[in-house]
Amino acid sequence: MSDATAFAAAFADLHAEMTAWRHDIHAHPELGFQESRTAGLVAAGLERFGIEVHRGVGRTGVVGTLRAGSSRRSLGLRADMDALPIVEANRFAHASTHHGIMHACGHDGHTAMLLGAASHLARTRRFDGVVHFIFQPAEEGLGGARAMIDDGLFERFPCDAIFGMHNRPSLEVGRFAVRAGPMMAGGAFFDIHVIGKGAHGARPDTGVDAALVAAQIAVSLQSIVARNVPPVQAAVLSVTRIHAGEAYNVIPQTATLGGTVRAFSREIMSLMEAAIRRVASSTAEAFGASASLDFRELFAPTVNDPAEAEFAARICTELVGAENVDRQPALIMASEDFAYMLERVPGCYINIGNGGAEGACEVHNPAYDFNDAALPLGAAFFARLVETRLRA
Structure with a gap:
């Protein structure tokens, strides 16, 4: 032995x-x-x-x-x-x-x-x-x-x-x-708050649909890893929650979406935070709305x-x-x-x-x-x- x-x-x-x-x-x-x-x-x-x-x-x-x-x-x-x-x-x-x-x-x-x-x-x-x-x-x-x-x-x-x-x-x-x-990856949670203009569901032309803006932001965020993170680096961005409105016949004035980000270096985490902020703000602006980001680091990369x-x-x-x-x-x-x-x-x-x-x-x-x-x-x-x- x-x-x-x-x-x-x-x-x-x-x-x-x-x-x-x-x-x-x-x-x-x-x-x-x-x-x-x-x-x-x-x-x-x-x-x-x-x-x-x-x-x-x-x-x-x-x-x-x-x-x-x-x-x-x-x-x-x-x-x-x-x-x-x-x-x-x-x-x-x-x-x-x-x-x-x-x-x-x-x-x-x-x-x-x-x-x-x-x-x-x-x-x-x-x-x-x-x-x-x-x-x-x-x-x-x-x-x-x-x-x-x-x-x-x-x-x-x-x-x-x-x-x-x-x-x-x-x-x-x-x-x-x-x-x-x-x-192991570093991890962060994020929330994006969208402000549009509420309106009657039958008259969308009188408002700015925060639900539509949130949906467009969610789709656009998927381009960040694919087109911003170097291909030799591993990273994840997942939208895991979207909320907007309480009624069938009301176009919501506000919407929120949130999710998580994972990366193996602080540099990539910072890159993704900046990209989320840019995509959210620009997408909302294109629809006549505004968006703000709350990005919270929970874990550094191990x-x-x-x-x-x-x-x-x-x-x-x-x-x-x-x-x-x-x-x-x-x-x-x-x-x-x-x-x-x-x-x-x-x-x-x-x-x-x-x-x-x-x-x-x-x-x-x-x-x-x-x-x-x-x-x-x-x-x-x-x-x-x-x-x-x-x-x-």
Whole structure:
């Protein structure tokens, strides 16, 4: 048995405990910035391990700090804690007890894996330096990463590098995916407000039809990716909602349309924002109406530092073998709040397999559940990373 294999096997002893933590968190899900019970469970666990605990970082976030030896080298390890506003369809014993809220993205598993790594590192202390265990609130579009950063996360808990991990249902348990550079898209929501002139439905010539203008804008927006974004870049612009009018015989004076934008660089995001503003305004003007844009960035692009991605891939390879590490996975058009931490500190965000069998349930689905078989490997990754990078 290789050293790395034996290392991973050591986490089998923590498997039952991590599973119990995970099931407890899954049964009691909490939405972003409401994770008081989850944060309490995390803080109590860290204190039980003998780790210094800091509560209320970024409102409901928790940071645990563990020191060993005399080095000032430091690493940050991050997990997310919040759930989603989804009615769970599962009927197993640890299903959500909070109707309309469930852990449909695996944050319960991410939290349990990081707690497992913290338990191991606190018990063995086979490293020389400082580890910050960062349990982040409100990843699902509410800005939890920025809240922690604004609360002085990296000033209070300096990190030379930072690492995070997310489960991937289409990837078999026992496999990892690591990509240098852009990995996940940045995301924004937008609303366009159209003002025309209301009129009777039988006399359209006396008004300016805001519904027609909104429809024309929606169609014209589809030219932005096709004719403005360089063909070698990937981007998405989707109009997902249109509303105008309340009556059959009234030409509406106002209309709104909204949607989402995704891109893998801030430059392309800015290009698309400017193009949406131009297309909306010009199209409305052509019909004698006006249009204004509200463009809201929710996530920055997730960009892995090449050196840190190589390091993370090496740790994965040591644990599961090169044949089980995909170093060129497909780009992911979904977004991740961890991106803001990566903009402040070099680091890497990886995927861990959650089960790739046919019919495996995707995240954000009411039938989703984190695969407990992945817990020991995820905890082993975090701990092995620390013991290698901060080798005594």
